[in-house]
Amino acid sequence: MSVPPPGPDAPRIILVDDLRSFVDGRAAEVVRTSAAAVELLERCRDGRVEQLWLDHDLGGDDTVWPVVEVLERAAFDGRPFDIGAVHVHSANPAGAAKVAQVLRRWGYRVRLTPGSPDLAY
Template sequence: MDGRRAEVARTSAAGVALLERHRAARVEELWLDHDLGGDDTIWPVVEVLERAAFEGRPFDVGVIVIHSANPAGAAKMAQALRHWGYRVRAASGSVEVGFLD
């Protein structure tokens, strides 16, 4: 733990709500995982980010870190987000990623 504040959204709906709550704030790091459980994926969150950039009001994100065990999904996310000017870094297999029960 590095002492920074973090918020976790475990579903795409919760992720969209979290983004909207922080719409006016700078987000230093936004960590995204492709597969969220069941049929849920991160794509609704990616679409919110894309739409904001398309409308000329991208979210103020320092870096989007993609951590996913799904290489194809991660690559597609990175491509889409980079297209809209977001800075993206992949962290697949990173020891920095973990879950607390």
Template sequence: MTDRKPAIVLVDDLRSFVDGRPAEVARTSSAGVELLDRHRSNRLDELWLDHDLGDDDTIWPVVEVLERAAFECRPFDVGVVIIHSANPAGAAKMAQALRRWNYPVRVASGDPAVGYVDGVGSADRQAGP
């Protein structure tokens, strides 16, 4: 057995884990891409993705990184991609794109694990600006 803590990444512009679980959080797509780059050679147990990231930003640059890696026969090692977007059309397109490349996807719109909390939990480590 190993004492390795689960590697969890959350890409969401506003929400955090309400239970304070340790996760790396990206608030923009560019910060999400940076987090993926940092985890390129490591397993991600959970990758939580929101579609709309504020203003004109969306999750698509992150999805494109995952797709490109799979296309190049080097997919990211992800236990599960959890799409928690409140945008049904965006969530469906994300799921379709990622399943095409055999990423394990669960659509969990409205999942109570993520919500609007005051500030970012102390266990969260911000990525990006």
């Protein structure tokens, strides 16, 4: 399901999670696979993402690592994505810690938020 981008004054919030959604119904672009997340990030490459919420395990063999690699490559190339905060909310503690470590290394502001009350199935 495609969600239109937010209006010009609305903060852009992206949720990458195969199952969960925001419980408060906030305006967010929700993608369920890493491929869809990479495509969405590329479409908003030159804009600001206020919040990027990442789940590690995205169902089956899919994980958030392709998304992390896009963010990492952008920072390596000297053009990191403009992201206010990355929230890693995975129930996979080892995977979440590794994602946070990699993204922090490249200067992204990362918060580990497992079990966030903002999200539910």
